[in-house]
Amino acid sequence: MSLASGPFSVDPLSKGGARPVKVSGAISFNDVLFAYPTRPDALVLGRPLERSGGGGQRRGFSLEIKAGETVALVGASGAIKSTGMQLLLRFYEPTKGVVALDGRDDSKLNVHWLRSQIGYVGQEPVLFSTSIFENIARGKEGPTLEEVQATARAANVHEFIEGLTDKYETNVGSKSCLLSGGQKQRIAIAGAIIKDPAIMLLDEATSALDSERQAQVQAALDRLRMLSKRTTLIIAHRLSTVRNADSIAVPQDGCICERGSHAKLISGSSSVYTMLHDQATACDGTGAATAE
Template identity: 55%
Template sequence: MGGDKKNTGIATVKTKKRNGSIRSIFMHADGVDWLLMAFSFIGSLGDEFSMPLVLYVSSSLMNNIGLASSTGADYFQHSINKNAVVLLYVACGSFVTCFFEGYCWTRTGERQAARMRARSLKAVLRQDVGYFDLHVTSISEVIISVTNDALVIQDVLSEKMVMYNGAQGGTVFVVGAAIAFGGLALGAGLSNLKYFSEACSAGESVMEVLKRIPEIDSDNMEGEILEREGVYGEVEFQHIEFAYPSRPDSIILEDFSLRIPAGKTVAVVGGSGSGKSTVISLLQRFYDPLGGEILLDGVVIQKLQLEWVRSQMGLVSQEPALFATTIKENILFGKEDATVEEVVETAKASNAHIFISQLPQGYDTQVGERGVQMSGGQKQRIAIARAIIKKPRILLLDEATSALDSESERVVQEALDKAFVGRTTIMIAHRLSTIRNANVIGIGLTP
């Protein structure tokens, strides 16, 4: 394909440093989370105050021991008992505050993290494919280090206070210990500031994705919907020009035109990188062409509701994406409200019912991660069932049998031949042998 290169109008994405805010960390918190965080904060304060209280009581104990000879045995015993009871109360209070601190922080963290994962996944799935081609994420890190020499201070204070001011030993010990523990706590606390910086930066990244509205928005319910009786499945590509967002200077399709009559099977054959799969991606509106128009039953697909357009199409790719759940659940991904009878009927139509019935657990058999428990032919037949259970008017096959052996290919091809009936079908293939039943074969797509 020749011709001058046109301006694609696609901007280059540059990595930028994000300076997040504390607000972005808690943007997924609801009323319950704020209440939990309030209890957590109160518990944290109580937990931190427990150590000074223990030191204060310990100081009284030490001072009482030091003054035992001058106060008498009864007063000494009373003081010891009193301070022991106070320590018991401090321990009980510390237990309660530590429980609130640990439980409430953990609970609200789990709630907000789960909510963030769900919203982020939904926002990411909403994005157009071009976003994934271009998107680059950068998370900046801030490292803060603090050094404390509290023990030296403790020695100096002990010598100024004991030798020259006549301070009691318990008081001196507690002052020195408080300074040491305070310095260590301050150092440990300041070293954790980097996590706040990282969380703020990550929160800004998440917020950016949540707020981004893609040009091809699957959540946009605007657009026309053709009446079901009026959907014939005629597809037409008119003078299409296209380049991928990640490679704007490499024109994949230029002045590409193709008309596919309703109910017919059209095969597109060509070498790797010639733009065959791009035709399917454009028809599903994963991308929009830079020039030209794509029509469904004479209506430009950009004017139609995106969710409805995709609901009219069923896709079977070279490597089907099966999820780590049961066969029935994998088929139901094509139509979530389908009945068990519809699942079985669709499995029969895709030549999958016999092998499924022979499995010990039948339709409740786990397929494993990415369908590892199934053979290639079995995975393809499950994928065909998932594609046709919603009764699409257009069937898209992207190298559906190229990765199978000859026997599996024969069985899958029989299932595909059944699926062709009454549907507009676009087949992408390398080999002519796999498309011998096509009504029209287009050969020679080149980059």
């Protein structure tokens, strides 16, 4: 039997849906099953459970994130990857179950409004071949130079920009070739936070960087968490980037198998997280390696 039971396409231009006045940023995945349209029988979120005596019962993916909480998803390559973020942003709809913002079903919210509440920084930041100012400012309508500079300071990139000959008017070049990976990421972070989103999604935001640049970007992200208590969902393989998260959730076989602080999870000798940590530590002695 196919898992596909409804439309997967979402119209981002639709004018329908609710636009709540106040957003706290609480996120919940409630018994969610999901399979991509091209492989409707292959669950990505959720997993089948066998009943005694034959037959099968599916178990959905569930995760609660409180408003203002920083939660990290850490696991081996392929462990739900970025599917949860794609559902939260409504690039797809769940096959079963509900993804909710502040207790409201995502599918009942206006798509454009929903995405305007969320900042996103991925592994490969997308910058336009224009000035640094415009790349940061595009996250907000008509910001002043002072607002852009304040955002750049929060993202730990203002001093670098001020050291350039043309400062904020510096053109980043085609495919932002004039910037290093760490510089691009910090500018992308500034562009994500200038609209002051209720929720920040960080999808492998430091995985493509060397240890020095990773530390620079991580310092910017840690600074942001201190300055603004916004809800943050992190997907990462580098365990060193998630130790300060309020909570770490470890997905396995499409569901969350364990959750807790770094200290709590590392103290469980039989935990999956401990195994990932030991593997990472064995690689470089710091825990900064990927958890694969």
